[in-house]
Amino acid sequence: MLLSAIPNCNISFISPALNQIITDLNLFYNQKKVKQEDEAQWVKPQEELKFIQRLAPPLFAAFVALSPIITPPASYGQAIDVQRGASLFSRACIGCHDAGGNIIQPGATLFLKDLQRNGVDTEEEIYRITYYGKGRMPGFGEMCTPRGQCTFGARLQEDEIRLLADFVKSQADQGWPNIGNGGD
Incomplete structure (x- = not known):
């Protein structure tokens, strides 16, 4: 995958040992990518919770300020x-x-x-x-x-x-x- 991503690259001249290393690297890369995606499923809710906790106070303040129940002054x-x-x-x-x-x-x-x-x-x-x-x-x-x-x-x-x-x-x-x- 690493070398095959380069256009017009012919890898047939590479030795079988080097070809095996490239194949192993591609496999490792794909496994790591899958593992990161699996971990992201667990990390993402925690990050979302932190994001919501940071965003909640200003959103609540905006809601209260814009609420039709409360009529804030139009100017200073x-x-x-x-x-x-x-x-x-x-x-x-x-x-x-x-x-x-x-x-x-x-x-x-x-x-x-x-x-x-x-x-x-x-x-x-x-x-x-x-x-x-x-x-x-x-x-x-x-x-x-x-x-x-x-x-x-x-x-x-x-x-x-x-x-x-x-x-x-x-x-x-x-x-x-x-x-x-x-x-x-």
């Missing part, structure tokens, strides 16, 4: 806004609305079904109530009036209330997943 700026909204919520709202609930008025939670039932299911409506207040909910806007309807605590700027309204709406749409401490 949006991620910062979400974090700022969570921080504002933790600072100003969590005392009454921990995890989207309402410890003062149970029927006025921040869950989507209660927001819809109370006619506050848009970001604009959430903004309006956060700014001016409604019922037992105090207003947090800088220009909130009448005085008794507004918070006695620190007031929020208009852009902060917008961030809060966006944050509350997005959390309500997701069923209020665990927000942790909001990155304070």
Whole structure:
């Protein structure tokens, strides 16, 4: 096989002893090739397992990131806004609305079904109530009036209330997943 692979090679002039060596080498080569293929059948599953173990974490991360259940921010700026909204919520709202609930008025939670039932299911409506207040909910806007309807605590700027309204709406749409401490 070794010499016969060379085109136009005539091996008839080779001595019988050399011819036997070439035949033995070809036999050895073919046996080794078969043995390697047999060993590969045992080695291959181990290599595949190692490959899968190396590939599993990034594939799982990609699956989670691209999953329709989780809606990641579209940009870095949006991620910062979400974090700022969570921080504002933790600072100003969590005392009454921990995890989207309402410890003062149970029927006025921040869950989507209660927001819809109370006619506050848009970001604009959430903004309006956060700014001016409604019922037992105090207003947090800088220009909130009448005085008794507004918070006695620190007031929020208009852009902060917008961030809060966006944050509350997005959390309500997701069923209020665990927000942790909001990155304070």
